[in-house]
Amino acid sequence: MLFFDRELPDGSSNWGLCHQDKKIIWIVRNSGDREQEIDTFFHELFHAVWHEYRRSNRETEEIAVTILAAGLSKALTNNPSLLQYLTQNQKIE
Numbered sequence: 001m002l003f004f005d006r007e008l009p010d011g012s013s014n015w016g017l018c019h020q021d022k023k024i025i026w027i028v029r030n031s032g033d034r035e036q037e038i039d040t041f042f043h044e045l046f047h048a049v050w051h052e053y054r055r056s057n058r059e060t061e062e063i064a065v066t067i068l069a070a071g072l073s074k075a076l077t078n079n080p081s082l083l084q085y086l087t088q089n090q091k092i093e
């Protein structure tokens with residue numbers, strides 16, 4: 001489940017939160033920084049995936065999800081037609 005809200009339920013100033021046991025991801029919306037929101041979405045999604053596959057090293061997890069989220073969000077923001085290509089089987093322009 002995915003929620004977009006102006007604040008996170010834990011009251012922190014982070015951009016997102018993944019509650020792994022409840023399978024909920026929160027993302028701060030309308031922050032004015034769209035690339036940051038996309039990066040945060042992937043960051044929290046990768047935390048959920050990491051947890052789903054029962055990986056446990058927290059330090060390695062944080063590094064891995066940060067790198068993967070940054071790379072994927074950059075690829076999507078630099079290539080606006082990529083998401084459309086992936087979801088609708090259209091040609092990349």
Ligand SMILES: [Zn+2]
Binds near residue numbers: 043047062065
């Ligand atoms: Zn994290």
